[in-house]
Amino acid sequence: xxxxxxxxxxxxxxxxxxxxxxxxxxxxxxxxxxxxxxxxxxxxxxxxxxxxxxxxxxxxxxxxxxxxxxxxxxxxxxxxxxxxxxxxxxxxxxxxxxxxxxxxxxxxxxxxxxxxxxxxxxxxxxxxxxxxxxxxxxxxxxxxxxxxxxxxxxxxxxxxxxxxxxxxxxxxxxxxxxxxxxxxxxxxxxxxxxxxxxxxxxxxxxxxxxxxxxxxxxxxxxxxxxxxxxxxxxxxxxxxxxxxxxxxxxxxxxxxxxxxxxxxxxxxxxxxxxxxxxxxxxxxxxxxxxxxxxxxxxxxxxxxxxxxxxxxxxxxxxxxxxxxxxxxxxxxxxxxxxxxxxxxxxxxxxxxxxxxxxxxxxxx
Amino acid sequence: xxxxxxxxxxxxxxxxxxxxxxxxxxxxxxxxxxxxxxxxxxxxxxxxxxxxxxxxxxxxxxxxxxxxxxxxxxxxxxxxxxxxxxxxxxxxxxxxxxxxxxxxxxxxxxxxxxxxxxxxxxxxxxxxxxxxxxxxxxxxxxxxxxxxxxxxxxxxxxxxxxxxxxxxxxxxxxxxxxxxxxxxxxxxxxxxxxxxxxxxxxxxxxxxxxxxxxxxxxxxxxxxxxxxxxxxxxxxxxxxxxxxxxxxxxxxxxxxxxxxxxxxxxxxxxxxxxxxxxxxxxxxxxxxxxxxxxxxxxxxxxxxxxxxxxxxxxxxxxxxxxxxxxxxxxxxxxxxxxxxxxxxxxxxxxxxxxxxxxxxxxxxxxxxxxxxxxxxxxxxxxxxxxxxxxxxxxxxxxxxxxxxxxxxxxxxxxxxx
Numbered sequence: 001x002x003x004x005x006x007x008x009x010x011x012x013x014x015x016x017x018x019x020x021x022x023x024x025x026x027x028x029x030x031x032x033x034x035x036x037x038x039x040x041x042x043x044x045x046x047x048x049x050x051x052x053x054x055x056x057x058x059x060x061x062x063x064x065x066x067x068x069x070x071x072x073x074x075x076x077x078x079x080x081x082x083x084x085x086x087x088x089x090x091x092x093x094x095x096x097x098x099x100x101x102x103x104x105x106x107x108x109x110x111x112x113x114x115x116x117x118x119x120x121x122x123x124x125x126x127x128x129x130x131x132x133x134x135x136x137x138x139x140x141x142x143x144x145x146x147x148x149x150x151x152x153x154x155x156x157x158x159x160x161x162x163x164x165x166x167x168x169x170x171x172x173x174x175x176x177x178x179x180x181x182x183x184x185x186x187x188x189x190x191x192x193x194x195x196x197x198x199x200x201x202x203x204x205x206x207x208x209x210x211x212x213x214x215x216x217x218x219x220x221x222x223x224x225x226x227x228x229x230x231x232x233x234x235x236x237x238x239x240x241x242x243x244x245x246x247x248x249x250x251x252x253x254x255x256x257x258x259x260x261x262x263x264x265x266x267x268x269x270x271x272x273x274x275x276x277x278x279x280x281x282x283x284x285x286x287x288x289x290x291x292x293x294x295x296x297x298x299x300x301x302x303x304x305x306x307x308x309x310x311x312x313x314x315x316x317x318x319x320x321x322x323x324x325x326x327x328x329x330x331x332x333x334x335x336x337x338x339x340x341x342x343x344x345x346x347x348x349x350x351x352x353x354x355x356x357x358x359x360x361x362x363x364x
Numbered sequence: 365x366x367x368x369x370x371x372x373x374x375x376x377x378x379x380x381x382x383x384x385x386x387x388x389x390x391x392x393x394x395x396x397x398x399x400x401x402x403x404x405x406x407x408x409x410x411x412x413x414x415x416x417x418x419x420x421x422x423x424x425x426x427x428x429x430x431x432x433x434x435x436x437x438x439x440x441x442x443x444x445x446x447x448x449x450x451x452x453x454x455x456x457x458x459x460x461x462x463x464x465x466x467x468x469x470x471x472x473x474x475x476x477x478x479x480x481x482x483x484x485x486x487x488x489x490x491x492x493x494x495x496x497x498x499x500x501x502x503x504x505x506x507x508x509x510x511x512x513x514x515x516x517x518x519x520x521x522x523x524x525x526x527x528x529x530x531x532x533x534x535x536x537x538x539x540x541x542x543x544x545x546x547x548x549x550x551x552x553x554x555x556x557x558x559x560x561x562x563x564x565x566x567x568x569x570x571x572x573x574x575x576x577x578x579x580x581x582x583x584x585x586x587x588x589x590x591x592x593x594x595x596x597x598x599x600x601x602x603x604x605x606x607x608x609x610x611x612x613x614x615x616x617x618x619x620x621x622x623x624x625x626x627x628x629x630x631x632x633x634x635x636x637x638x639x640x641x642x643x644x645x646x647x648x649x650x651x652x653x654x655x656x657x658x659x660x661x662x663x664x665x666x667x668x669x670x671x672x673x674x675x676x677x678x679x680x681x682x683x684x685x686x687x688x689x690x691x692x693x694x695x696x697x698x699x700x701x702x703x704x705x706x707x708x709x710x711x712x713x714x715x716x717x718x719x720x721x722x723x724x725x726x727x728x729x730x731x732x733x734x735x736x737x738x739x740x741x742x743x744x745x746x747x748x749x750x751x752x753x754x755x756x757x758x759x760x761x762x763x764x765x766x767x768x769x770x771x772x773x774x775x776x777x778x779x780x781x
Contacts, residue, residue, distance in 0.1 A: 057680055077683040078692070090681035094699045103695070104685035155686065 006030035013063035025215040038194045038202040041212030083152030083160040089144045091136040098132035104155040122154040142173045162194045233359040236284035245283040263324030268353040273360045280361040287329045294350020301350040421753035427524040431458045435525045452502040479520035485509045532753035564734040568716035574656040575663040583667035605661045616654040620644040646728025663708035670704030706773045
């Protein structure tokens, strides 16, 4: 095994529930020790199935999962020593917070004073000291969430899985919990595999993100790379906002390509997934990379008509009709300088060809 | 504070409280009208019979009215030796009146409940009293039968003097109040009710236990299987529920009798010799088997409805935290099903304790319950007041169980669905 250093390894894993459809297809994934890996994808993309296979609640139909270089398919969940945080917290409703946290320690037959010490430590880690005697239903959603995190960490597992743990919280609480989990991860250095369908959550917390679609990992890279350099049109459209142009490559040379659109216009793009003339492509451009009244060095300059302005407080989203694409979005910071942005006006828009990534034509 | 709230007016100038009460009164009236038919129905068919039973069980005016003069004369009697001539005379006058009205049969039945042997001597007295001469009734009555000369029988009559008595309740637990007013048990060979109470409780307890042991895995399966299988299984559980109770009991008779299906099968596979066929009916075994089967759905359904609400992720959480499947079951899953166990057990136990048809048909002599005895007294001995007393004792027992359960588990924890 060449990648024997990886802590968790999915090796050619297939999973099917009914023998007809593969939920996970030929999955290969290496996770290093101490990493915060997020599995991101739309529902039904196979990310939760992967997590369940890792936890031991599902068995791979084919292939093997290695934990610390040992195959684990035949080890039952309770012997894997993997902490887990569930979507609905899964706190034991008939036990107090203390008893919830002591559960993994009691089954490991630790001494009472040792259990007390560990529970204290775990609770202070999530700043819930003093709530030991409460029942789970006497806690707020955020507190329950913290107890669940503390419980998954109290027995010092090397690996913690989190299955959309923040899904049930409101937006503000979710954001503060994101930071909290991130800090806990940084402080104790545990390996975390985190599942979510919320891209901003993934971008905020992860050291690397695996984007799932259709049972496959579409891209595995750090958040910034994922956002700025998506390798295919699915990732580009799933992560963040995106302007797309569909067309055909007419020329490709020197790290640039010309793409002819349906409207007849040509744009210069960065060939990522296209190799030769005549290929169909989808060009992806982030809204914030296109600017109004472009500088001269930008190699794409076009005129567009303002169709709609959507106010967002600190910035406005301007929808343009540009080169036959009526859904072209532009982000304009809220400043007094731009008074010419009015519905129906024509404006100049430009971008660098490097930021316009010519990807595969597959649409989602 | 009230003076302040009174100042608040609605926009129309009516005090807020008045306006609010008006609105609420209409709602309350609506609610009452909705429940009124049921309330009325319950009052007639449930509450009033219970009150009637309560009255019936202590009412003893029949004897009091039958022998008015006798009881007045008996007031002076100390009950140690045979009563005086006065009492005998009063008794003779009362008795003649009863014969005229043809009510002496009822009296003899009532007195016979009090002490065996009254029936025949009253008949005899009726025949002989036609030729009684005036005066000296004591001699003449005592001459009719030697029992009329026995002080025990006169004491028995005196015991029936009060209009109301709780003697039926004492009888229900094999006791009576003797001449000194002490509570004593009846003779050993006449104690039948206490044994029956114990047997009823025992059978109800074991039927509940068997139901629990069989229903728990089924309910778990029902709650965890995929929809299409669980629906099928649910129908299997409910199908017997929809069949007539009598049909189900009769089918058990076909299965369990000595020439029945089960015995035939056991003989056929050679487990039992043909001349040693198992006796599974007309005894306790038959009652256990048939009642467990019939009451099973009452345990399955509450258990199922509770198990359905237990998130599978709780069990997963238990396992992921290192609990073995057994520990996870015992520490996580089982405690969460306790409300269902409580509801199911209470339901089955209460139903079992008053069960009638099944033990009547398959129970034989050793498998009958207290309700069969109540029915016997209603239909055969016509001692309705005793039947009422036992019925109320049963009701009190059920309420007591309910109370104990409430203290132990808490009635709020019950979940029926």
